Amino acid sequence: MRLYIKYMVSARCKMVVQTELEKLGFQCATVELGIIETLTDLTTEDLAQLRENLSRVGLELLEDKKRLLVVQMKDAIIELIYHSEEIPNINYSEYLSEKLGHDYTYLSGIFSEAKGITVQQFIIMKKTERLKELLANTDMSLADIAYKLNYSSVAHLSNQFKKNTGLSPSTYREMMMESRVS
Incomplete structure (x- = not known):
């Protein structure tokens, strides 16, 4: 069962x-x-x-089947962002459709209705959380992090991070390093 x-x-x-x-x-x-x-x-x-x-x-x-699909979508996204060792060049909509066996338009509609945000907004939110962890806890370069998190470029990663946090990735990393020293 x-x-x-x-x-x-x-x-x-x-x-x-x-x-x-x-x-x-x-x-x-x-x-x-x-x-x-x-x-x-x-x-x-x-x-x-x-x-x-x-x-x-x-x-x-x-x-509930719709709630279940939303949870499965969230879990699949989190798995890709946090735990996947695969080459990250993946289209999230295709991945979710294939993994869950439903059309992406249907899945995204259910997700937006249940969560009040789009799937893309959720992905960006989770990528930002993961980026914060990587900046604070590793010495990976921004280029390596951009690749790992499937960003098209370091500039794209930096712009999105600044838009969501108000800080550049390097400023955030410096702040985290300073807080460990204090």
Whole structure:
């Protein structure tokens, strides 16, 4: 049985979900971010108990198909931006359509309706968060970061970062370095 979990975004979350299922006596075939596959089907009572247990640890069992698609889109975007080791030259709309099996126009409409922002705005927001992490915690060059985050150029990365944070990437990096020294 395939189940979808909201807010399941880390290895720790995966362990928590697996533990909660094992407490109920179920074995997991696979555990991925946002998705678990059990070896047997869960009854309505089992699902209610799992929903309650997950709620206690800040996770949510998803059952609404549109909400599920939004969560899957967010997870796919986060996976690409934070965890992908693939060559990053990818078209997000094609990737999402292929991964989720729906037309991108349909997916983007559902996302905008549910989140109040466009998919592109969400991608930019997540790329900015990731860029902040890379600037603060690595000595990667802006060119390497631009490539890793699939920006067309360092100038594009810098302009977008400044537009979203009010700071240039180099100013942000300097501030983070100074805050570590203090």
